[in-house]
Amino acid sequence: MKDPDGGDGTDRIAVIVVNYGTADLAIEAVESILARQHGHRQVDVHLVDNASPNGDAEVLRAAHADRDWGARVTFWPETENHGFGRGNNVVLEALGAQATPPDKVFLLNPDARLENETIDLLAATLEADPQVAAVGASVLRPDLTPVTAAFRFPGPVNEMARMINLSLLNRIAQDRLVPLPPDHPAGPVDWVSGASVMFRFTALRDVGFFDPAFFLYYEEVDLMRRLHEKGWHVLYEPRARVVHEEGAATGQFAGSVGRQRDPAYLYQSWAHYFAQAYGRAGALSLAVLMLFAALLNILHRWLRGRPPTMPRSFISDQIRYVIRPLVFPESNT
Numbered sequence: 001m002k003d004p005d006g007g008d009g010t011d012r013i014a015v016i017v018v019n020y021g022t023a024d025l026a027i028e029a030v031e032s033i034l035a036r037q038h039g040h041r042q043v044d045v046h047l048v049d050n051a052s053p054n055g056d057a058e059v060l061r062a063a064h065a066d067r068d069w070g071a072r073v074t075f076w077p078e079t080e081n082h083g084f085g086r087g088n089n090v091v092l093e094a095l096g097a098q099a100t101p102p103d104k105v106f107l108l109n110p111d112a113r114l115e116n117e118t119i120d121l122l123a124a125t126l127e128a129d130p131q132v133a134a135v136g137a138s139v140l141r142p143d144l145t146p147v148t149a150a151f152r153f154p155g156p157v158n159e160m161a162r163m164i165n166l167s168l169l170n171r172i173a174q175d176r177l178v179p180l181p182p183d184h185p186a187g188p189v190d191w192v193s194g195a196s197v198m199f200r201f202t203a204l205r206d207v208g209f210f211d212p213a214f215f216l217y218y219e220e221v222d223l224m225r226r227l228h229e230k231g232w233h234v235l236y237e238p239r240a241r242v243v244h245e246e247g248a249a250t251g252q253f254a255g256s257v258g259r260q261r262d263p264a265y266l267y268q269s270w271a272h273y274f275a276q277a278y279g280r281a282g283a284l285s286l287a288v289l290m291l292f293a294a295l296l297n298i299l300h301r302w303l304r305g306r307p308p309t310m311p312r313s314f315i316s317d318q319i320r321y322v323i324r325p326l327v328f329p330e331s332n333t
Contacts, residue, residue, distance in 0.1 A: 011103035013041055013123060013198075014095055018048045018087035019110040023056040025245055027063045030073060032113035039120035044102070045069075046091045048076040050083070083265075084194065085210030085219035092209045101201050109195040111245040115140060121240035122198040133203030133232030134224060136192025137240035138182075144243070146182040149193040150236040153225060154178050154273070156286050163293035165309045166300055180236075189236045190228070194220035196242040203232050211276075215265040218273040225277060261312040267321035275326065284326040291318060 015033055019026040026047065033045055047064075049057045057077040064075050076090060088107060095101050104126060106119055118137050125135045139149040152158065161173040170177065180189065197220070207226040210219050224234050274283035294315055298308045311317070 011041055011123075012100075013038070013043045013104045013106055013119060014091070014102040014201075015043060015045045015106045015108060015119070016048065016088050016091050017045065017108050017110050018050055018084060019052060019056060019060065020050040020081060020087075021052045021054065021056060022110045023049075023052065023059040023063075026056075026060065026110035027067075029108055029110050029113050030063075030069070031067070033108070033119070034069070034072060036114055036117055036119065038117065039123065041120070041123060043072075043119060045073040046076060047073055048087050048090060049078060050087045051078050051081045083215035083219075085214050085223075086212050089209050089212065092204060095201070096205055096209075101205075103201060104198055105201055105204060106198040107194060107196070108242065109244065112139070112195050112242045115144075115241040115243045116239075118196065118240040118242055119198070121237060125235060125237050125240075126198060126200055129233070129235075131231070131233050132200070132235055133206075133227045134192065134197055134199045135235040135237050135240075136189075136198075137196040137242050138236075138238040139193055139195055140241055140243050142243055142245060146238075147244070148179040148182050148184075149195070149238075150180045150184045150189040151178050151191050151193075151221075152176070152180065153190040153221065153277075155277075156289070159286060160289060160293045163290050163310065164296045164300075166296075184236060184238070186237050186239070187235060188233055191221050191224035191234060192236055195244055196240075203227060203230075206230055206232075211272075213272050214269050216263075217266045217269040219269070222273050222276060262314075262317065264317070264321050267317055268325070271322040271326055280326055280329070284323065287318065287322045287326060291315060291323075294318070 017026055017029050030045055030047055033043065047060060049060055060075060061077065064073060078090065082090065092105065104123055106122065122135050122137060126132055136149055139147050141147060157173055157176045158178050161169050161177060207223065207230060211222055214222065227234060271283060271287065274286055278286070294310050297310055301308045
């Protein structure tokens with residue numbers, strides 16, 4: 001198959017694995033890459049340690065030597081936790097500075113592993129259509145049950161439905177909800193899980209890689225939103241499969257978030273995403289509406305004798321980390 005970028009089908013693919021605190025699983029992820037044939041394409045692995053605690057960098061450094069990974073794997077021991085997007089940018093920017101950057105980049109979560117010839121299948125999908133910028137694989141639990149890995153873009157309707165979390169409303173808004181079914185067929189989607197996704201490098205460079213304003217959450221959503229704005233397409237290819245140990249890395253927007261308090265950076269990422277997608281005034285309007293949706297959630301759950309499904313301290317955190325910075329952009333939260 002001829003590569004639309006001018007290659008001969010045996011092009012160079014850079015794989016990036018960004019680790020934070022999961023050294024043993026990251027080693028398994030790398031091994032699963034090295035064990036596959038990838039359609040005889042040249043595959044280089046870049047293993048980033050995001051300043052993990054508990055000596056992960058030394059564990060990974062030792063694995064590199066003990067397992068004889070050699071030049072097939074480049075280790076990037078960072079001294080700062082950059083988060084997901086900026087952690088990938090460390091490698092992407094270095095690749096972009098090379099005289100001949102790779103044709104494609106494959107991102108794999110450190111707690112995921114290839115279940116089949118995932119890289120070959122995704123690369124072939126990109127090669128078949130020069131307008132495709134990204135293609136995502138299906139994500140499976142360890143028992144091989146699929147979880148959602150393809151999504152619609154978040155927007156006012158599905159965000160309000162998510163927060164209210166009323167079954168009748170969810171059924172009415174079924175065609176607008178963010179998560180697509182785990183058995184969604186191959187084809188165009190808004191965005192795919194960052195746990196296992198391949199990009200055309202020229203497309204990544206076209207949009208400037210990941211937005212460094214994100215620390216964690218929404219960074220891959222924003223990246224694929226910008227790709228769509230530039231006229232690129234995003235596909236889902238369920239024949240390509242990865243197994244994810246946690247089983248729900250793709251569940252960022254799916255279902256109830258339970259009663260645990262969400263970290264501040266999730267709220268900050270939400271605010272930044274919606275400000276970029278809808279403008280600051282649009283993001284602020286939605287942020288205020290989300291408070292009313294939260295009150296509706298509290299009310300209908302109370303009437304059923306059940307606790308709210310929103311994160312603990314949602315209302316105060318929404319005001320502190322979303323509404324206040326959107327009203328006063330220069331304020332220090």
